[in-house]
Amino acid sequence: MAKMMSEISVPVIDLKKFPEEEEYNKLREVCEKWGCFRLVNHDIPGSLMQEMKEVAIYVLSLPSEIKKCKVDPSKYKRTGHMLYTHQPLFETMGIDLGSPQPLNDLFSQWDLPPQHRHTIEAYGKATRELAVNLAKKIQESVLGLPIAPEEVLDFENWRCEFKLNKFKFSPEAIGDYGLHWHTDGGFLTVLQDDDEIAGLEAWHSPSNCFVPVTPAPGTFFINIGDVGHVWSNGRFENVKHQVKCNVEMPRHSITTFLLAPMDRNVEVGKEFVDSDHPPLFGPFKFESYADTRRATNLIAGEALDFLRSHPAENTSEDPKRFRPTENTSEDPKVQV
């Protein structure tokens, strides 16, 4: 069994403390050492978070015949209900909020209360803005202020994805995985984890163990994904995380993924490159990276090895490379 160090806890970033230099330094260090943090004092109202959770509970408890009824997948790649044979406790509902049409189609097919639409739109907009704000703070934490306007990244134009998740926890599922360990593919994720039902665990490389993430109502859990790792030239941790069933009650979470530039390549940020730190990754299109992750089922950041500038320098010698001490007898990696 992997050791679980319950005395270590995920660091906290306080959004109200910016632009204090100390909080910028903490943010940068946390991205390097953990790749995740608990965010407090953001300005998304607790009432909107609660309403969004109620919508998630409502939508994901609809009969499966209704949930199965998909909006045209050729039209909307990111909208629809998904189940995973290897992760039977997990189901997710993706909604593309990039244009009003997918929501129009969903609401006309599913006959959802109109108020739910308002909640999804308001919450999607608020968490997207929060993700963009955090991404900017992260860039500022590296470059220092003020950043020359031409260097500020256009995070507001980046691709964003939105998902409602349900974990069908029950007495029989105790000890099972809701989601096996993985990284998120994008730049960063704003996760509203269940405010009552625990289960999320984040990998902490310096301690070589998974750390339980304790629910904290009214806050978000933020994690850096593979694109954030590439952009920082490997300096920021694309944190591995998993969800385990410890409680006998269903668990719900809502994820807003800030993924990558829409029409440009993902590239190593030039602020991370100098003669001692050549770029570790070549430029790539996010969609093709996402396809590779899916096709190879390498969903814990290993697919980045295909993009390394010097593939011979395989990360297997990297002492920080993820080596789980449990789950090794089976292949736990399943697409998320």
Ligand SMILES: O=C(O)CCC(=O)C(=O)O
């Ligand atoms: O529900 C959670 O706590 C985590 C969800 C997650 O990791 C994901 O959707 O990628």
Ligand SMILES: [Fe+2]
């Ligand atoms: Fe995740």
